[in-house]
Amino acid sequence: MSSADQYLLAVYIESQQTGAPASSGAVADRLARSQASATEMLHRLDDQGLVVYEPYDGATLTPAGRDRAEALHDSYVTLSWFFRSVLELETHESEAMELAGVIDPSVAERLTTVLPIGNPRSEGDQ
Incomplete structure (x- = not known):
């Protein structure tokens, strides 16, 4: 799986479990990555139109990301x-x-x- 796919899946699972945007910390924990790495990838996914990432709020999947x-x-x-x-x-x-x-x-x-x-x-x- 590409790294981007892993992050999309992690955002999806976290959002489903909490009913809220997925924080970079929760995504990092799920993937055993650093929070800095998670934040960087969430920014990339935001640039690609797959998530909307708001610092301190977390990531929400766009329709394409979902x-x-x-x-x-x-x-x-x-x-x-x-x-x-x-x-x-x-x-x-x-x-x-x-x-x-x-x-x-x-x-x-x-x-x-x-x-x-x-x-x-x-x-x-x-």
Whole structure:
């Protein structure tokens, strides 16, 4: 996954969990990066029109950023479920975060059909 994709996904997850703009500190914590690195990337994503970043308030996804982040989130949930349920990895969330943008969405969709316990997307894994 590109670094930008990881940040978009992190902003999406943080915003979904808190109902507020994602702070650079929360995004940095989720990605195990420095706050300075997170702030820099959020500025870049703002320049690209994928987020609106306000210092001290945080980042909010634009419609284009939300579309990309939602697609990434679907793959992230499926991969996280697979890594946790099938491979029993303790690092399932970080592994899924790394790979969500790398696999084709059709691969993630097919993976949901072979997972042992129903549809992971209905479980609300974030």
